[in-house]
Amino acid sequence: MNDKKNITGIILAGGKSSRMGTDKGLVLFNKKPFVHHIIKAMTPLVDSILIVSNNMAYDTFGHTRIEDLVKNSGPVAGLYTGLSYSKTSDNLVLSCDVPFITTHLLRQLLSHKEEGYDIIQFSASRKTIPLVAIYQKHCATMCEKLLQQRELRLRKLVSSVKTKTIALQEEEYNIVANINTMKDFKTIIYATHD
């Protein structure tokens, strides 16, 4: 089924990856970089993909790579860059550290996109997941304002606009697990993929 509907996919792949010690999006899962799995999950749902990263290694994935408009300022800056370049109102935004994400789950987010929210995100247990979410392009304006104030917390953006949070079922939590360390990675691999 071709269900592309004027949506841009944005992958945030900047940052320091200090806890991982190496660029997280390029860590291998099933012999492919995390970002490969994210691209694969997004592809059936979006018209084009933007990778926001200053690392040229991401050029090999066959999608447009753009560099942060504001350097060293965290995910809000990555989001600001992606939304500024995007040509569509709806944007499916993912971090580069969710290698278990599936098209099926992302479709759940998209099923709410006509409801008039600025952001639609998941939550797992009580933890919200603002980097597996849909953002309206106009959120770039709020990102810019926050960056000008040096307010770098993504949750500040999420709480400043009209946000819908979709609670996942417990059995879906691992699908959105974000991997910040090799220890996180090994724990989840042993729990779910062995």
Ligand SMILES: Nc1nc2c(ncn2[C@@H]2O[C@H](COP(=O)(O)OP(=O)(O)OP(=O)(O)O)[C@@H](O)[C@H]2O)c(=O)[nH]1
């Ligand atoms: N483009 C862009 N993406 C970022 C930036 N900072 C973080 N990200 C992305 O946002 C997501 C969440 O980042 P974090 O895990 O909070 O931060 P990190 O700097 O990547 O990692 P740590 O140094 O371990 O905290 C990841 O997909 C990062 O690649 C940034 O400055 N620019």
